[in-house]
Amino acid sequence: MRPATSVHGHASAAPGPDDLTLWYDRPATDWETQALPIGNGPLGAKVFGGVASERIQFNEKTLWTGGPGSPGYDFGNWRRPRPGAVEEVRERIDRDGRMAPEAVAARLGLPKSGFGAYQTFGDLHLDLHLDQAGAPQAPSGYRRELSLREAVARVGYSADGVAHSREYFASNPGNVIVGRISADRPGTVSFTLRHSSPRDDKTVTAADGRLTIRGALSDNGMRFEAQVQVIAHGGTRTDDGDRVTVRGADSAVLVLSAGTDYADAHPAYRGEDPHAEVTAAVDAASARSYDDLKAVHLADYRRLFDRVRLDLGQGVPAVPTDRLRRDYTGGSAADDRALEALFFAYGRYLLIASSRENDLLPANLQGVWNDSTSPPWSADYHVNINLQMNYWPAHQTNLAETAVPYDRYISALVAPGARTAREMFGARGWVVNNETNPFGFTGVHDWATAFWFPEAAAWATRHLYDSYRFTGDERYLRDTAYPVIKGAAEFWLDFLHTDPRDGKLVVSPSYSPEHGDFSAGASMSQQIVREVLAHALAAAERLDVDQDFQAETRAALERLDPGLRVGSWGQLQEWKSDWDSRTDTHRHASHLYALHPGDQIAAGSPHAEAATVSLTARGDGRTGWSKAWKMNFWARLLDGDRAHRMLAEQLKGSTLDNLWDTHPPFQIDGNFGATSGIAEMLLQSRHDAIHVLPALPGAWRTGSVSGLxxxxxxxxxxxxxxxxPDTVTVRPGRSGPLRLRSSLIAGRHRILDDRGLQVGARRDGDTLTWDAAAGRAYTIHRETAAAVNATAAPGVPAEA
Known part of the structure; x- marks a missing residue:
């Protein structure tokens, strides 16, 4: 028994409410819909805010069953050769035009073996108020909140004449989760810390105020460890077997870190025992003051979060967030604008919290949060849209660092994907199908409508090429992006099939994700393959490498079916044959890939008109992520009101009280897709032009955005x-021609640089072009006729 002296804190008033805080007037009782998430990338936790007992469920992103060490793990590859299997399916499709998914799965599928699932690390419990004689009085003034400006969760209330407060954050520097328990009366902080888990595969011990949870997953032998240091200021601290108790303290701090022996290296996927790294993280953080740990966390987090600000004219809601959501109508009320701005910021917060530069794995179907041993869809990496959607807002909303683990993960799929390409498809390059895990699962399973999607690798590389387009970093293109993109393209150079009907190169067998029959040349398949070939060719040309590959790719592009057809009722066809139904409201609208995230359909074109017909027929319903994708579609069609309607539909029907998106159940991709959709309404950069406020909805009458x-x-x-539009400011990071489009330009305006000098620009309708200099800022102002006439000549300081 000894008082702790290392890290301490005291009760302090929480910051005042603002427009970017989720808050509630009662504790959470449900993990999925109510508890509040914190995270630093590798670590995540959900805070419940109980009064008699606090629950903090936590995760470490690499804790997975399955993979090497799990019985029968085969990377999804056929266990025995199936000579002629793909050719047989192709021949039937050539003959009959289509083939039922069940029939294809019976020939090409494989039951999952050792795929595994993301695992909870368990729960920390703080049994509180041990010094009270019986249960505490009912609390008053209860508030539970999550500040998005700080990435800090708080709980506060009064009981028995004492104001109690708790504060939690997940710090990326140091890789720790930190909590502080305090009160406004000395000596009134008492609790017991214990751990629980749904798995019986670990030991829990307490020594010197540190709880150590250590074990190995019975499924695959993965070693894991978490440590929680309890540091009390005042009072006493005692260890009792598998728990730590603090009595009569003024305040106490918890420091948690966790890890596993996972490594992202094919084929073993195992590294060092996590004990040393976890111990070092907890030791280092425990040696610092709470205020210091928090200051470092805030500086790190705000460096990312504060880059973008969105003002929709919202105020500070006077009601809890769950009520704010329930009262939301999508109309003109200030509280509606507050929820929309909060939802946008929440997506950025969740991406920072679940994907950081030091992550071994990207955000999964649930980001980094999971309270189960068998979560929905294993909380895995679905690559027929979901993983890709997670990263749509990364560059758009100025969070390029969050994409680093995505790049690392896709690059790590190349080695196992090359084996799958060679053994299953007889092709060069690499491939991955409908879903994958942390252990290089690049083959197939046998769920008939969701097992076959070899286009996934090509789609996955889109983000790498887009990263280059956003940054212009040629070293990144050469060293990281191009080798992966080239490999995905080489697969299709070998695996494309000549359609006997017209001699075009098509994907066969081809399947429009989770919808309809197998065929040859489904629209999404063709659009994705066309894109990866074009990206690979453009990158090779830019880097001036691989001349033979360039020639081969050009030849394939000339013969490739483009996957863009207008059907009998004016729709964009989902399949090469005109099979679309006017009454089809399926959640996937995969044939619109060329509109978003692709760039092959421009607003106002005949194909855009056909996409509008298809999208209208699909309707505004279905699942959360689907509504988010439709928001992006309508924004690309420059219809801000329809895009806003999809945002409203998602908030009203597919959003939980803690603002997590629901499929149902919870899937985080809808949060990220919505943030992307809002960004697309405000800024687009396609076809070598920057389009500012391209799809501004009528509901957003006045506002501002910065940092996109x-x-x-x-x-x-x-x-x-x-x-x-009133003003537009652009800050180029590289010198060269800049094309900017805005309805502001069609009216009276002037353009000044950051020295107050007028800039000469070439105007073409609503587009301006000028030679911009890196590091300068250029602002276009809407002007009255009188102000325009008074504007200084080019190169002369403008007078007010």
Missing amino acids: RARGDVTVDATWKDGA
Whole structure:
């Protein structure tokens, strides 16, 4: 028994409410819908805020069953050769035009073996108020909150005449989760810390105020460890077997870190025992003051989060967030704007919290949060849209660092994917199908409508090429992106099939994700393959490498079916044959890939008109992530009101009280897709032009946004009044021609640089082009006729 002296804190008033805080007037009782998430990338936790007992469920992203060490793990590859299997399916499709998914799965599928699932690390419990004689009085003034500006969760209330407060954050520097328990009366902090888990595969011990949870997963032998240091200021601290008790303290701090022996290296996927690294993390953090740990966390987090600000004219809601969501109508009320702005910021918060530079794995279907041993869809990496959607807002909303683990993960799939390409498909390059795990699962399973999607590898590389387009970093293109993109393209150069009907190169067998029959040349398949070939060719040309590969790719592109057809009722066809139904409301709208995230359909074109017909027929319903994708589609079609309607539908029907997106159940991709959709309404950078406020909805009458990123290494700010752009500021990171499009340009305006000098620009309708200099800021102002006439000549300081 000894008082602790290392880290301490005291009760302090929480910051005042603001427009970017989720808050509630009662504790959470449900993990999925109510508890609040914190995370630093590798670590995540959910805070419940109980009064008699606090629950903190936590995760470490690499804790997975399955993979090497799990019985029968085969990477999804056929266990025995199946000579002629793919050719047989192709021949039937050539003959009959289509083939039922069940029939294809019976020939090409394989039951999952050792795929595994993401695992909870368990729960920490703080049994509170041990010095009270019986249960505490009912609390008053209860508030539970999550500040998005700080990435700090708080709990506060009064009981028995004492104001109690708790504060939690997950710090990326040091890789720790930190909590502080305090009160406004000395000597009134008492609790017992214990751990629970749904698995019986670990030991829990307490020594010197440190709880150590250590074990190995019975499924695959993966070693794991978590340590929680309890540091009391005042009072006493005692260890009792598998728990730590603090009595009569003024305050106490918890420091948690966790890890496993996972390594992202094929084929073993195992590294060092986590004990040393976890111990070092907890030791280092425990030696620092709470205020210091928090200051370091805030500086790190705000460096990312504060880059972008969105003002929709919202106020500070006077009601808890669950009520704010329930009262939301999508109309003109200030509280509606507050929820929309909060939802946008929440997506950025969740991406920072679940994907950071030091992560071995990207955000999964649930980000980094999971309370189960068998979560929905294993909380895995679905690559027929979901993983890709997670990273749509990364560059758009100025969070490029969050994409580092995505790049690392996709690159790590190349080695196992090359084996799958060679053994199952007889092709060069690499491939991955519908879903994968942390252990290089690149083959197939046998769920008929979701087992076959070899286009996934090509789609996965889109983000790598887009990273280059946003940054212009040629070293990144050469060293990271191009080898992966080239490999995905080489697979298709070998695996494309000549359609006997017209001699075009098509994907066969081809399946429009989770919908309809197998066929040859489904629209999404063709659009994705066309894109990866074009990206690979453009990258090779830019780097001036691989001349033979360039020639081979050009030849394939000339013969490739483009996957863009207008059907009998004016729709964009989902399949090469005109099978679309006007009454089809399926959640996937995969044939619109060329509109978003792709760039093959421009607004106002005949194919855009056909996409509008298809999208209208699909309707506004279905699942959360589907609504988010539709938001992006409508934004790309420059219809801000329809995009806003999809945002409203998602908030009203597919969003939980803690603002997590629900499929149902919870899937985080809908949060990220919605943040991307809002960004697309405000800024687009396609076809070598930056389009500012391209799809501003009528509901957002006045507002501003700053810090969004455009392709070409440009940062963009904008303000608008009465539904019309007022100012646009661009900050190029590289010198060269800059093309900017805005309805502001069609009217009276002037453009000044950050020295107050007027800039000469070439105007073409609503587009301006000028030679921009890196590091300068250029602002376009809406002007009255009188102000325009008084503007200084180019190169002369402008007078007010």
